Amino acid sequence: MIYEVRAVAPFHKNGFVIGCERTHEAVVIDPGDEAGDLLAAVRDSDVQVTHILLTHAHIDHITGVAQVKDALAVPVYLHKDDLPLYEHAVQQGQMFGFAVRQPPPVDAYYDLNPIYFGDYEVRVHHTPGHCPGGVCLQIGRKGTGGADLFVGDTLFAGSIGRTDLPGGNYEVLMHSITTVLFPLGDEAVVHPGHGPDTTIGRERATNPFVLEYLRG
Numbered sequence: 001m002i003y004e005v006r007a008v009a010p011f012h013k014n015g016f017v018i019g020c021e022r023t024h025e026a027v028v029i030d031p032g033d034e035a036g037d038l039l040a041a042v043r044d045s046d047v048q049v050t051h052i053l054l055t056h057a058h059i060d061h062i063t064g065v066a067q068v069k070d071a072l073a074v075p076v077y078l079h080k081d082d083l084p085l086y087e088h089a090v091q092q093g094q095m096f097g098f099a100v101r102q103p104p105p106v107d108a109y110y111d112l113n114p115i116y117f118g119d120y121e122v123r124v125h126h127t128p129g130h131c132p133g134g135v136c137l138q139i140g141r142k143g144t145g146g147a148d149l150f151v152g153d154t155l156f157a158g159s160i161g162r163t164d165l166p167g168g169n170y171e172v173l174m175h176s177i178t179t180v181l182f183p184l185g186d187e188a189v190v191h192p193g194h195g196p197d198t199t200i201g202r203e204r205a206t207n208p209f210v211l212e213y214l215r216g
Ligand SMILES: [Zn+2]
Pocket: 056, 058, 130, 153
């Protein structure tokens, strides 16, 4: 798997280019302020991007959608429950004091069908709680349950997504983490929207927020 991650100030939000090493088809995940770096990675890795996939529509995850769509002219995918956030990107930016360009329209909503690029498939799992339309993108070889999880801001190494923004809900978030993400397996590698990678097993065993929740 071709794997490129980039992040820049102020949000230090991870954007990804994930590609098939055989066919060089690829997806871009969550293009934000680092969109220029992601486009450079697309050129340097010599991949053909087929989809822009969004884990959710908070502003830090979508500020680069317009730039990437302009450059690559590929469809943008989002969970429909995050459309209100997406459509209010400019207002979200104002909340944080940033001038934001309204992203282009969403081309498709996630459904139950996997998305394919090269020899890989993306399985989409709805993981609300941080926001209504948060998803986990599970990527692996076609026909397998992939072991790479792009979880957006649902789960971090040693932490969990905030639930104090509009549409956030703590109980819903913990339910998503423990009943949707954890069954994907202790070996699965978690690529969060911010900060370093972790694994499901490590978070299940050591994440203080998870342990507190499971203690009830
Ligand atoms: Zn977020």
